[in-house]
Amino acid sequence: MSVAPLVSAQSLYAAPVAYPVLAPRRLVFPHDHGAHPEHRIEWWYVTGWLAAPGVSPFGFQVTFFQLRPGTDESNPSRFALRHVVVAHAALAWPPAGRLLHAARSARSGLGLVGAQVGDCGLMLDRWRMNRTGEGFRIELDAGEFALALRLDTKGPPLLHGLGGFSQKAPGIEHASMYYSLPQVTVSGSVRVAGRAFPGRGAAWFDHEWSSTLMHPQAAGWDWTGLNLHDGSALMLFRMRDRGGNALWSGGSLRTPDGDAARFNPGEVRWQPSRNWRSPRTGVQWPVMQAVRFGQRVIQLEPLFDDQELDARATTGTLYWEGAVRALEAGREIGRGYLELTGYDGPLVL
Numbered sequence: 001m002s003v004a005p006l007v008s009a010q011s012l013y014a015a016p017v018a019y020p021v022l023a024p025r026r027l028v029f030p031h032d033h034g035a036h037p038e039h040r041i042e043w044w045y046v047t048g049w050l051a052a053p054g055v056s057p058f059g060f061q062v063t064f065f066q067l068r069p070g071t072d073e074s075n076p077s078r079f080a081l082r083h084v085v086v087a088h089a090a091l092a093w094p095p096a097g098r099l100l101h102a103a104r105s106a107r108s109g110l111g112l113v114g115a116q117v118g119d120c121g122l123m124l125d126r127w128r129m130n131r132t133g134e135g136f137r138i139e140l141d142a143g144e145f146a147l148a149l150r151l152d153t154k155g156p157p158l159l160h161g162l163g164g165f166s167q168k169a170p171g172i173e174h175a176s177m178y179y180s181l182p183q184v185t186v187s188g189s190v191r192v193a194g195r196a197f198p199g200r201g202a203a204w205f206d207h208e209w210s211s212t213l214m215h216p217q218a219a220g221w222d223w224t225g226l227n228l229h230d231g232s233a234l235m236l237f238r239m240r241d242r243g244g245n246a247l248w249s250g251g252s253l254r255t256p257d258g259d260a261a262r263f264n265p266g267e268v269r270w271q272p273s274r275n276w277r278s279p280r281t282g283v284q285w286p287v288m289q290a291v292r293f294g295q296r297v298i299q300l301e302p303l304f305d306d307q308e309l310d311a312r313a314t315t316g317t318l319y320w321e322g323a324v325r326a327l328e329a330g331r332e333i334g335r336g337y338l339e340l341t342g343y344d345g346p347l348v349l
Contacts (some may be wrong), residue, residue: 003012019068019211022175024165029157033131033207035066035115037083038176040065040211044122046138046151047225047337048186048203049323055197059092059303060147060190061337062138064129065315066108066115078330083108085115086314087124090307091145092323093192098306099322100192102142103314111336120207132232135184143185149188151203153181157258158233160252166208169215169238169248170228176210179291180225182233182254202227204336215248217241220342222270224300228334231256234326236263236291238270242346246270251293261294268293276305283308283344285320299327300338318344 019040036042052058065086085108090101104124106113113124120131127140136151160166166178184203189196204225223237236251249270249318251263265302272286287302307322320340325332341347 008203010260018071021173022165022177022210022212024162025177027157027164027177030119031130032177032179033120036209037066037068037115037117039209040068040070042209043207043211044120045206045208046129046136046184046203047321047323048184048201049335050186050190050199050201052190052197054183056094057201057303058094058190059337061088061090061092061321062129062140062147063088064115064124064127067315081107083115085113085122085124087122087127087140088309088311088314089127089142089145089147090141090309090321091147091190091192092303092307093145094304095193095221098303099146099309100110100142101309102144103311105314138188144192144194146191147188149186149190149199151205152185152187153205154183154185155258157181158235158254160235160250161250161262166250166285167248169218170208170215171215174212174215174218176208176213178206178208180207180233180235180252181205182225182235183227183231202335204233214347215239218247218346219244219342220347222286222337223335224291224326226298226324226325226334226336228326229332232334234293234334234336235349236268236270236293238268240342253293263293273299276302278306278308281308281310281318281344283318285343287320287322287338287340289338296328298333300324301327317341317347 043065047061047117067084086105110113122129127260160178168174186203219242226234233254238249239247241247249268254260269292271290274288275284303323324338326334
C-alpha cells in the first residue's frame with residue numbers, strides 16, 4: 001500500500017509545532033509518572049539484574065518512548081500523526097553470549113497504542129508497562145523471549161540536577177526533566193529458549209522528557225545507573241562533544257538513609273579502559289570504563305561484551321546498553337547498566 005496520499009495530506013498541515021521550553025519546577029507524583037505529550041521526546045526506562053534457578057545472573061531492559069514529530073496538530077484527521085510510541089526490550093542472556101532484543105513502533109491512537117497522562121500507563125499493542133499501587137508491572141512477548149515482571153519501589157523518587165531539572169550542556173536551554181526510582185525489587189517470570197524461569201532481583205527505573213536535550217555540538221552520551229550493595233543508588237553521565245571530549249557531566253548519589261549528593265561538571269570523569277568492536281556494525285564501544293566521582297573511582301565491567309542494540313529501524317539509533325558490575329578497589333560494590341550512544345556518529349534524536 002502506498003503511503004503517498006497520507007504524506008500528501010499531512011503536508012497540507014506542515015506548520016511547525018512550538019515545543020515548550022523547560023524550566024525548573026516542582027515534580028508532583030503520581031502525575032509526573034505519566035506522559036508529558038507537549039514535549040518532543042520522553043522515555044520510561046527499566047533495567048535490572050535477575051537471578052533464576054539453573055542459570056547464571058542475567059540482565060533485562062525495557063524502554064518505552066513517546067515522540068512528538070512536529071506535524072501540525074490542527075490537522076482534523078483522526079489519522080494525523082501526533083505522537084509515535086516506540087518500545088525496546090532486551091535480555092542480556094549469558095547462555096547466548098549476546099543481547100537478545102526486539103523493538104516495536106506505532107502511532108498513538110485507536111485504543112491500542114499510547115502513553116497515559118496523569119500516571120504511568122504505557123501500551124504498544126501487547127507490550128505494556130503500568131503503575132500498580134506502589135510499583136509497576138511489565139508484560140511483553142518479544143518472540144525470542146517474554147517478560148512478566150512486577151516492580152516494587154522503595155522510597156521517594158531520586159530527583160537529578162536541580163529538583164529534577166537536569167542540565168545537559170553549558171547553557172540551561174539544553175536540559176531534561178529527569179528522576180529515577182532505584183533499588184526496585186523485581187519478581188516474575190522470564191521465558192527464553194522455550195523455558196520459563198522464575199526470577200528475582202533488583203532494577204532501576206528512569207523517566208525523562210525534553211524538547212531540547214542535545215546541544216548542537218553533542219555527539220552522544222555515556223550513562224550508568226547502579227544499585228549498590230550497601231543500599232545506595234548512583235547515577236553518573238557525561239555528554240560528549242564531536243571530538244570525544246566531555247561537553248557536560250554530572251550525577252547523583254543517594255545513601256541508604258536517604259541523603260542525596262549531586263555531582264557537578266568537573267567532579268565526574270570517564271576514562272575508557274577497554275573497547276569491543278561489534279562484528280555486525282564495526283563500531284568500537286568502550287564497554288569497560290573507569291569513572292571518577294568526587295574522591296572515588298569505580299570500574300564498570302560488562303556481564304559480556306556483545307550488548308549492542310541496533311534500533312535504527314525504530315528510533316534511528318545504534319547504541320550499547322549493557323548489564324555491568326561496579327567494582328571499587330577490585331571488589332564488587334554494585335550492579336546496574338551502562339548506556340553508550342553516538343559512537344557510530346553524532347546521535348540525532
